Amino acid sequence: MVRRKAVALYSGGLDSTLAIKLIQNQGIDVTAVHFYTGFCITETKRRRGEKKEDGSHYMNPALRYAARYGFKLEIVDISDEYFNIVTNPKYGYGSNVNPCIDCRAFMYKKAKEIMDEIGADFLVSGEVLNQRPMSQHLKAMKIIEREAGVEGLVVKPLSAKVLPPTIPEIKGWIDRSRLEGIVGRSRKRQLELAKQLGIDEYEQPAGGCCYLTDENFARKYNEVISFQGSISRDDLYLLTIGRHFRLPTGTKVIVTRNEGEGRFIRGLSKNYWFFEPVGKGAVAIAKPIENRELTEEEIKTIADLVARYCKTDETGKINIKYSSPKYSLSLEKKEGIILGEKLQEETLETWRI
Known part of the structure; x- marks a missing residue:
């Protein structure tokens, strides 16, 4: 029997950790991929050598939890290409300067390239239907997959039962009945799953780990645009x-x-x-x-x-x-x-x- 392979987009957060575990438990060989954009708050603090209030060092959450739970992990620097996503998003911004739809589509494209390169069969995402207002409602999810050219190839294990069946489910590579049907912002079911799957340590869920979702960052970004009429790569990264x-x-x-x-x-x-x-x-x-x-x-x-x-x-x-x-x-x-x-x-x- 052929063992199927998947590439999972991995932030290091609880949702993406659970998504990988649910797919691994069905005998799928999963490679976790973490994309470095230059705007992760925790990773930026780590690179600057900053410490938390308790004196401990910041750690890249993807590195930390991939090591803890034994995931194969690749870290891919997309920061150069990402500049154009931030400054010229086709689908606009969220409440600040977060181009969530364009961002997700871009990451899916890059993940698809890795999928093809290693001979994997499908992608995995920790997204939850209606958890985020801009990019995680059904219409946005469809737009993102179409833009990335991955329609039907992205399994979202935490919400699979309330989403249309994907190719891996239809072809029987994974058992849809063993996936979840979570909807909305409540984390109750995720916390239950964490106990069931032996996930005893994880990042506390937060409103945003990306500078692009931060109101202060957005204010500084908009000030540069209004003053200069444009923004350079250096300008952008110095806003952090x-x-x-x-x-x-x-x-x-x-x-x-x-x-x-x-x-x-x-x-x-x-x-x-x-x-x-x-x-x-x-x-x-x-x-x-x-x-x-x-x-x-x-x-x-x-x-x-x-x-x-x-x-x-x-x-x-x-x-x-x-x-x-x-x-x-x-x-x-x-x-x-x-x-x-x-x-x-x-x-x-x-x-x-």
């Missing part, structure tokens, strides 16, 4: 970092909030105007409009802004080092040290995005 300010001159300033962000920003320091204290405190990058040089007044203003988040002397002052980027061979490098004097919070609030 730090405190954001727009000076009256139009210059964008991003000030770090912790050591992890500081390491991230330092890695980009050659591409932007860079500010750091001679001592302890936050670092910052600045992006003038049209890549012009900062004026002496702007350099002083940004130094004062950075000083607000540094350990200053008793008068609120600290020396701030600054350096310019190297936009081209024709521009001379500018660097120096300037005295930063803490700005008042009232001033900062008028510039804060």
Whole structure:
């Protein structure tokens, strides 16, 4: 008897973990695939080396739970291609800048490529009918599968009994009666299933683990679009970092909030105007409009802004080092040290995005 293979889209969350277990329990060989987009909140915190309140490190949930439950896992970086999904979604955004329908269709396409490459027979998803308002109602599910070219090939084990039969069910590769019929946002049945299937540890269900669903991220995204008319890849990914300010001159300033962000920003320091204290405190990058040089007044203003988040002397002052980027061979490098004097919070609030 031929052992069937499946590729499962795996976030590391409870639903996708349960979906894989339900399919594995029917003798199917499942390969879990986790797509890295650059916008997972937990993964971004892990890459920055941040720690939780209890002092423990953040971990990629897909890596963590695949290891715990013995899933074969592939992590695929789709961040470069994903930029176009975020900035130009065919089916628009949800309540923030989350292009959920386009996102899901794109991931199905990529999963289908892996399915064909390894000779698998179908795809598996942990989606639950009507759990998410934009992409998990029946009409959206049909659109997504049609756009991805995977109609009839995606088994959703948690809601299978209330969805049209898929090719694997029709052909008898899996037993539909052993799947679930969950509908809606309640997690009661998932928690029962977790006990039954020996899933004793999992991420607590949350409203969104993606920056694109975050209201603050959306506000910063829309500010860049309204100010610049477009957004670059660097602009987009920098929205996940730090405190954001727009000076009256139009210059964008991003000030770090912790050591992890500081390491991230330092890695980009050659591409932007860079500010750091001679001592302890936050670092910052600045992006003038049209890549012009900062004026002496702007350099002083940004130094004062950075000083607000540094350990200053008793008068609120600290020396701030600054350096310019190297936009081209024709521009001379500018660097120096300037005295930063803490700005008042009232001033900062008028510039804060």
